[in-house]
Amino acid sequence: MLELIFFNVTNGLIVGAFYALMAIGLSLILNLSGVINFAHGGFLVIGGYLAYVLTPYIGFWGALIVSPLLTAMIGIAVEWLLIRRLYGRDPLYGLLLTFGLAFIIEDGTRQIWGANGLPVSVPAALMSSLSSRFFFITGYRMFMVATVAIVVALLFVLLRYTRVGVRIRAGTLDLETVAALGVNVRALRSFNFAVGIFLAGLAGVLAGGQLGLEPTMGDGLLMPSFIAIIVGGVGSLTGTLVGGLLIGVAAGLTAVVFPSASDAVMYVIMAIVLLVRPRGLFGEEGMLA
Amino acid sequence: MSVLEVRNLTKRFGSLVAVHDISLTVAPGELRAVIGPNGAGKTSFFNLVSGFFAPSAGSILFDGADITGVPAHRRVGLGMARTFQITEIFPELTIFENIRIVTEVAAGYRLRPWLNRSEMAELRHRIEETMALAALSGKADRVVGEMAHGDQRAAEIAMALALKPHLLLLDEPTAGMGDQETYEITQLIRRLHKAGHLTIILIEHDMRVVFHLADRITVLDQGRLLAEGTPQEIAANEAVQTAYLGQAA
C-alpha cells in the first residue's frame, strides 16, 4: 500500500512539475501583459514538433535547447504582429485573438504532420529505470523533473537579480510607473512573452519525449495551467508553482483511492480555493480584481 | 454634532504609509478645503472616507455614527457623494441618461423592472431640477464623452448632486481647466453650497479657488495633518509655506 502511495505521489510530483512549467509561462504573460494566452498549448505543440524535426540533425540534447528557442522566436513574431496591438484594449480581445490562434496552430500542425502520433527519439541513457523496485522512476522522468527544477530556478534568479527581471516584476505591479521611468515597455513585454513561450516550447519537447506528439496535446495541459494559476493566486509566480505541484500531487493521491476521479480533483481544489480564499493561496488582495 | 469626524485615520500599503494618524472634524454646512503638495495623501484620504478602501487603523464617523466598516455603496445611501480626480462619468451616454441612472438609483428604483407613469413623471422632474442646479439644462441630449472638460466636470458634480447627499466630496474639481472653466465651476460650487445646506469637502490645488470658497482649510503633507484653520490663519502659517516651497500655487 505504501508503495502504491509512493508511486502515485511521485507520479503526481512529476506531473505537477509539468503543470507548473506550463502554468508559470502562462502566468508570466498574464501578469505583465494582461493577456490570457489561449494559444499557450499551441506553442507547446510547436515546441514538440520542432524537436521532432531537429532531432535527426542535432540530437535530442541539441533539440532540447534549440527547439524552445525557436519557439520563443515564433512567439516574439506573433507578439509583434498580432498581440501587441491589443494592449490597452479590453482584455476580451487578447483572449479572443489567442483563442483563434490556437485553432490555427492546431490545424496547421495537423496539416503539416498529420493527425497521428509521432515519436520523439530520446537518448537511451535516459530511458532506463532507477532500479527494478522503483521501475516507474525512469531516467527520463527524473530528467524531466530536474530540467523543470533547473529552469524554474533560473527563472526565479532572472527575475530577482537581473535588471530586466526586476523591471518585469515592477511592471507587473505598476506598468505606468515603470514606463515613466524610461524603460522601453514594449521591448520588455516582448521579452517577457518570449520567456513565457520558451517555457511552453520546452514543455513541448519534454512532453514529446514522454508521451509522443500529436496535434491536440496542448489542450489537455491548458486547463491544469489555468487552475494552477487560480489556485496559486493571480499575480504570484510562486503561487503558480505551488499551485501546479499541488494539483499534480493531489491527482496522484486521488489515484490511489479513486483512480477515475484523479482528473476531477483539480476542479474540486479550485472550487474550494474560490470559496475559502478567492484570491488564491499566494494572491494579493486587489490583484487584477 | 459634526457631519464628519475622523479619528487617528491611518492607511498603509505595505511599507508605504499614505495616510498617517489624521484626525479632524467637519461641521454641518461647512466648506472645507484639503490642500497639500503632491503625494500628501489627499486622495487617499477621500478614498478612506468614501469607502474605496478600508483603513489600516482609526475610525470614521458620519453624522455621529461609526461607518468605518460600511461598504462604499452603502455610504452613498447614508448621504455621502463624491467626485473623482479623473472625471468619472458614463461616457457613451447623454447627460440626461447619466443623471437618470443616478436619480433612479437614488429613488430606490435600481432593481425595478418598470416604472409607472407618475413615477416616470416625478423622475423627469427631479432630473430636470438637478440639471438646472448644475446649469446644464440646455445640454441634456449631448453625449457626455464628447463634451468639453468643464461641462463633463459639471455633469459629474450634477450626478453626485442627484444622489441628494448632505456631504459632498469633490476631488480636484478644477484640475486641468482654463481660467474661464475654473471660474464657472467655482461659481457652481459656491451656488450649491449656499443653496442646499450642503457640507462640502474639497481637494484643490488652485489656491485662488481655495481662498475664494473655503470656510476652513486643512493642510496635509506626506500623509500627516500639517495645519488647520481659517484661510487667513493658513496663509500666515510658516510651516505651510515651507511645505509648499517650490510648489506652484
Next chain:
Amino acid sequence: MTADQRKHLAVLAAIWAALLFAPYWMPLFGGYTALGSRVLVLGLGAMSLNFLLGFTGVLSFGHAAWFGLGAYACGLALKHIALSTPLGLLAGTLVGGVAGALLGTLLVRRRGIYFAMVTIAFGQVFYYIAFQWLSLTGGDDGLRGFARQPLHFGLFQIDLLHNDIYFYYFVLFCFAIAVGLMAFILRSPFGRTMIAIRENERRARFLGIPVELHIWIAFALSCFFMAFAGSLYALLNNFADPRMLHYSLSGDFVIMAVMGGMRTFWGPLLGAIVFVVLQDYISSVTVNWMSFIGLLIVLVVLFFPRGFLGMLRPRRAA
C-alpha cells in the same frame, strides 16, 4: 413619435418580417429551414451571452456550460421523465439557470481577466463531467434516444419532429419570448444599472449601486436565457453531446457577438448568421475549416472589433 423612433420601429419590423418568412426566402439562397432554426438557436445563445458581455461589460468565456447543461437536462427530461417538449424546455432552462445562479455566487467576487479564467475553468468542469459520467450522459458519444415531441393542444397536435417548418416557427416563437424579455429587462431601471456598470464600474459603485449583486443578477439571468437556448438546441438535434459544453463553443458565441456588434441588441444574431453560414460553407469545402475559423477570429479582433452593427452606430444610447 420622433423620426428616430420611427426608424427604430421600421428596422424592427424588417427584422421580424425577415424572420417570419425565412422558410420561404432561404431556399432561394441555397439555405434550408433547419439551418434557419439552427441560426436562431445559436443566435439566441450569442444574444444571451451578449446580455452579460455587451450590456454589463462582464467577460464570461465559459458560457457554453449553461447552454450545454440546458441541452443535457432537456434531453434527460425527455428521455427519463416525460415525453413532453415544453417540459423538456422547462427542465433544461431551470437546471442550467439555477446552476449558473448558484455558481455565479462564487464567480462574481472577481472581475476582469481573472473572472474570465474562472469561467473557462468552470465550464470545463461540466464538460469533464459530461464526458466521464457515461451511464448518465453517454460520454463522448453524447446523449441519444430522445426526440422532440409533438405539441398537444387538446383537439389537434403539431408535429415538430417530422415537419421542419413547424419546428422552425416553434423555435421562432420561443426566440421571440426570450428576446422580448431581454429587451424589456434592458430598458428597465435595473437594465440601466447594468449599463452603468459597463460604462464605469467605479462610478456605479459610488452611486450606491451594489455592483456585485447587480452583476450576479445579470449573470444569473443570462444563464437562464443560455440554458433555454441550449434546450432548444437539444430539441433541434435530438441529441446532446459534450462539445456543447466545451470552451470552444463559448468562444464561438463570443466571436458571434463581437462580429455582429457587441454593444448592440441585434448584433449577435447577425454575427450568428454570418458565423453559422460561413462555418457550414467552409467545412463542406475544405477539411481545414479550423484554420479558417481561427483566421476569421484573428482578423475580426484586429480589424473589425466593433462588429457590423457596431460600425453603423457610432454611439449606443442606453
